[in-house]
Amino acid sequence: MRRYIVLLLITGIVWAQTDFDTLIMKNGTTYFGEYSKIEGEIVYFKPQYANSFQPISIKQIQTLKLKNGHFILGEEAKELHTKRIVRTCCVITVVIFFLLLYTSDGFSMSGYDLSGHETAW
Numbered sequence: 001m002r003r004y005i006v007l008l009l010i011t012g013i014v015w016a017q018t019d020f021d022t023l024i025m026k027n028g029t030t031y032f033g034e035y036s037k038i039e040g041e042i043v044y045f046k047p048q049y050a051n052s053f054q055p056i057s058i059k060q061i062q063t064l065k066l067k068n069g070h071f072i073l074g075e076e077a078k079e080l081h082t083k084r085i086v087r088t089c090c091v092i093t094v095v096i097f098f099l100l101l102y103t104s105d106g107f108s109m110s111g112y113d114l115s116g117h118e119t120a121w
Helices: 001-021 075-103
Strands: 021-025 029-037 042-047 054-057 060-067 072-073
Touching: 021 042, 042 060
Parallel strands: none
Antiparallel strands: 021 029, 021 060, 029 042, 042 054, 060 072
């Protein structure tokens, strides 16, 4: 019975850690806490047991991951940004391709009077 209680306590502690944003420094130190904002080259982060937000230089940060799984800083954030750019370029290319294909198929406005006046045929 004691094993189950210890197991439940450990599980509760592990699950409690997921309620925080994660800041990993370039020196390997990991902090759990709350991300506030980025102003210029400074990130404001409040570590788990601190009373106030601490200013940290972006140059010292390896990764900043929010509790919802989104990356704000780090290689993962750069990869996601690059993937979004590639995906957007692909969509734009496909749309332009189909527009060019559709307009080269003989679609024209030659049968319409574009002057704005109604005319009898």
